Amino acid sequence: xxxxxxxxxxxxxxxxxxxxxxxxxxxxxxxxxxxxxxxxxxxxxxxxxxxxxxxxxxxxxxxxxxxxxxxxxxxxxxxxxxxxxxxxxxxxxxxxxxxxxxxxxxxxxxxxxxxxxxxxxxxxxxxxxxxxxxxxxxxxxxxxxxxxxxxxxxxxxxxxxxxxxxxxxxxxxxxxxxxxxxxxxxxxxxxxxxxxxxxxxxxxxxxxxxxxxxxxxxxxxxxxxxxxxxxxxxxxxxxxxxxxxxxxxxxxx
Amino acid sequence: xxxxxxxxxxxxxxxxxxxxxxxxxxxxxxxxxxxxxxxxxxxxxxxxxxxxxxxxxxxxxxxxxxxxxxxxxxxxxxxxxxxxxxxxxxxxxxxxxxxxxxxxxxxxxxxxxxxxxxxxxxxxxxxxxxxxxxxxxxxxxxxxxxxxxxxxxxxxxxxxxxxxxxxxxxxxxxxxxxxxxxxxxxxxxxxxxxxxxxxxxxxxxxxxxxxxxxxxxxxxxxxxxxxxxxxxxxxxxxxxxxxxxxxxxxxxx
Numbered sequence: 001x002x003x004x005x006x007x008x009x010x011x012x013x014x015x016x017x018x019x020x021x022x023x024x025x026x027x028x029x030x031x032x033x034x035x036x037x038x039x040x041x042x043x044x045x046x047x048x049x050x051x052x053x054x055x056x057x058x059x060x061x062x063x064x065x066x067x068x069x070x071x072x073x074x075x076x077x078x079x080x081x082x083x084x085x086x087x088x089x090x091x092x093x094x095x096x097x098x099x100x101x102x103x104x105x106x107x108x109x110x111x112x113x114x115x116x117x118x119x120x121x122x123x124x125x126x127x128x129x130x131x132x133x134x135x136x137x138x139x140x141x142x143x144x145x146x147x148x149x150x151x152x153x154x155x156x157x158x159x160x161x162x163x164x165x166x167x168x169x170x171x172x173x174x175x176x177x178x179x180x181x182x183x184x185x186x187x188x189x190x191x192x193x194x195x196x197x198x199x200x201x202x203x204x205x206x207x208x209x210x211x212x213x214x215x216x217x218x219x220x221x222x223x224x225x226x227x228x229x230x231x232x233x234x235x236x237x238x239x240x241x242x243x244x245x246x247x248x249x250x251x252x253x
Numbered sequence: 254x255x256x257x258x259x260x261x262x263x264x265x266x267x268x269x270x271x272x273x274x275x276x277x278x279x280x281x282x283x284x285x286x287x288x289x290x291x292x293x294x295x296x297x298x299x300x301x302x303x304x305x306x307x308x309x310x311x312x313x314x315x316x317x318x319x320x321x322x323x324x325x326x327x328x329x330x331x332x333x334x335x336x337x338x339x340x341x342x343x344x345x346x347x348x349x350x351x352x353x354x355x356x357x358x359x360x361x362x363x364x365x366x367x368x369x370x371x372x373x374x375x376x377x378x379x380x381x382x383x384x385x386x387x388x389x390x391x392x393x394x395x396x397x398x399x400x401x402x403x404x405x406x407x408x409x410x411x412x413x414x415x416x417x418x419x420x421x422x423x424x425x426x427x428x429x430x431x432x433x434x435x436x437x438x439x440x441x442x443x444x445x446x447x448x449x450x451x452x453x454x455x456x457x458x459x460x461x462x463x464x465x466x467x468x469x470x471x472x473x474x475x476x477x478x479x480x481x482x483x484x485x486x487x488x489x490x491x492x493x494x495x496x497x498x499x500x501x502x503x504x505x506x
Contacts, residue, residue: 124342
């Protein structure tokens, strides 16, 4: 069975998240059902590099797919985009992948972006794609606080109660807060993230941005390892899965 | 009656356009009805700097409003944003304006941006905000062709049949085509535009981008003044009204 890699974009709003679950439509279900006509009528099983939550968007999700048929990647891409209509899911690129490549386990770096619209007026054109925060935020203070979290740590303080990872040790390689006019962007990279880690980090940095907590607070929270002490979980609509990186060269078509 | 200026953002998708008309909801109607509670229960009449078509977005539409009551601009802005919910219309700023200021007639420069997503795969996250053009476009050729249209000309070849302007003489100050990855942006500025002018210009430049027409073609069309000879009208969802400029200093709050 030939293995493929897919580079996938989606608007998270109408979905229960990447992963199939009862009670709603997932991105996984849309793509697996779109692949059925290419797989002898049987939905093809897929696995993603990152299991995004309900409402979280993706520009560069990477998905693994084993197909009963050998198809040129361009044709696979076009067929999946045809059969997944009208859902806001698009296969931007496709590639043949080695049999020992895994979208999830082979991934060595993941990147996310979180967008905050920081102004009094609610969003209109960017509604559903940004977190609206009305009081002024000090992005420079948020950035300074973020730098104290880089490196290898136990991130228990920023982990969802439902997180299924065996341990909370993660290495945060980048956590950058920048302002451009009314928009504040948080960009982060790590080999892997805990469940809700990015949204919990953003919710915590925002407390520093408001001036309610000092720049040293997120680092102190990290060391305290107590989730109940940290900031709120930032809402999903501001978050976008940007990229997944692999040691293997993927010949995207 | 105090006059106000409003800086307005909207997602054009659910509207019949800026202007009130039978058979659908307009941005004007949403805002005028949102102003009624501040105007003795009577919808307040508004006029916009540019009457955008159905589906066209705005980040910097400027609107004029005469109100029965004198209100601090901040309060006016907050009240309009409260009463216009849940429509994707947002008053980003408000200001007091002189009685001899008009959003439409005082405007000395208008700016638009047109976004093209140029890739095989259909848009997902940016669906409804870009024109999806699948075959590869040569943005440099489009830009070169655009430069032949700058200056004061009779733009009859790029004007909608329904255009109500007395003449088609306009001065195009900027028409810039740039590519950034898969996205091509056309940015344009003029004192005023004819009905459908920007979308007709984009539809024409795209023919050059495909290589179906030479770089000299848009200039030749301009000189021919024949609308039926030009390219298609590009779809509205790629277009955003960016700004309106005035000689008066507006003290936005």
